[in-house]
Amino acid sequence: MTKTILLWYKSYIHSDGLRSFDVKSNKCFLKTRFSYAFPKEFPYRMNHVLECEFYLLELMDCCLIVYHPYRPLLQYVQDMGQEDMLLPLAWRVVNDTYRTDLCLLYPPFMIALACLHVACVVQQKDARQWFAELSVDMEKILEIIRVILKLYDQWKNFDDRKEMAAVLNKMPKPKPPPNRVRERRRSAAEDTDPAAGTGQPPGEMAPIPFFLASRIATTPLHA
Template identity: 25%
Template sequence: MATDFWASSHYKRWIIDRATLRQARTDDLQYVEDPEYLEFFSIFFANVIAKLGKKLNLRQRVIASATVFFRRFYLKNSYCETDPFIVIAACCYVAAKAEESPIHIKNMVAETRLFFSQPPYSVKSFPSDNSKLAEMEFYLVDDLECDLTIFHPYRTLLSLCKTESSSDLQAEAGEVAAGIDDGLRYWGSGDGQLELPDGALQLAWSIINDTYRSNLCVVYPPHLLAITALYLTLVLHSPTREMLQSHSSSAAQQVQSQLTEHQTSPRRSSRQASHASNTGKKSAQDFIGFFADLNVSMPLIATIAQEIISLYTLWDRYKEDCPPDNTARTSFQGQATQAGSPFSSTTHASRSGSLSGAGTPVTVAPEVPGDTQRYGGTGVVTPVILMQILARMRENRLSDLSHPASGRPVAVNKMLERTQAAG
């Protein structure tokens, strides 16, 4: 198993651009009323994978791998031509194997069938035959080109941070991605680590979890997502932000004091100044200097941060009937409320799957069903609505395939057609 991200298939074959993403959704765009719904599908399906993973007692790393497999599969397929729920089951099944946490196929089929039969999914067509899941596993691995080694931002996050109680997080992050933490590719000088409180580290971990609700995991390398998570943590985590502001104020005062002292005592030797600084109190950690020393493009980090904020803005319009645990999104809404943004009219529960043992969830006010005024008249989007849209897309696609313009029927099962063509 590869331990060097830069030599891996993940880096060489599965980091794509936005044009490839748009091309992958070409067929779906023909059957959806509003292209924005496809962005909601990304949130919806990621939440489904997270919920199913919790039901199966899968680790967060396995859930993250299953989500990446799902994203990669739909780079080559469309929602309107496949059944996303059998794909989700296959992704979880393959990810559990790849992350050395295998599940028996009988248990997988039974638990998944029961889970998808309940509202809001109410999928009655999920197969009870184990061979159907095994067949879908074959198609999935084929489309993934047998590239099952996934590098996640969790390992990089722990490499950049220094904390005393990170044993559980260390086990969750795994050892596969160790190679990405070596060398000067992005580490810069490698001088020290960020000393963050446990709450800040857990928040950064939750931000990484949230990025799997979008296509960021197939657009950017994992270490950039980890650095961006730390970048946002300094803004979202109140104690850390206050510490940063205090340090900035003290640093400015220190510079002003040195300038004043230099003007009043111009003949003071540099050795005396150095001795005075060495005998003084140990300075606080320089967060800005730490990020400046990293061998990455900070404008690119700011761009990724803006994309994560855009994800939270879109996510605010997505309403789960039973929201999961709170994560970083609640912190983002709190900061937006203080800044006087549209979030200030209400506080919403987070929908993201959180890290097990990631601290006490933040208590937030419940949402008011049917309240559309706070979204500018656009209304909320629920799983039930997305299920209806998905069903309509598939029906229209099947209708077009059965009655094409040429008058000749077209094979509906593209996977079966491809298998038969291969002999």
């Protein structure tokens, strides 16, 4: 759902319109990637996307300029001089951090440094001197690294098909949209037959309420 909203915002920012290819690729991704979680028809429709758009705009304080760890990560890797070796892995670690709440708790440059540190350890790159020269709170960097390592540790025993189905079952489901065809038929019937929409058979008038019937009975026919 959020992926669809972000794709929608992308068309706003770049003013290039929403390409049909993007819509189709997003739809295919949802149907293939999460088919196990939605055994029936995908419950979300365009009206839910538009409603979610307002919530996301409120969280962003109506500002479409969002800072992320990717740009500082590029600068750090270039400064370190190990772009070919560290950048691909560090970039994937940044992608994984969006499965946590780190982006809500720490600034982007700290997340970028933590991901770069993880990449250095995995690639066995000695960057202790480079990190020591930084003017940054290393305790916070270590806190971010612990969250990342905890995420990878949970992934070892995490089964998407079992866990996500249980989570989605607890979430409130959107109400089904009204049947437009049925409403139009009912409206057309009301225009042609006064008894339509009152629960009476076609061609028959609805019964007069009791208080009106008594008033009609006591009203003289002639003045």
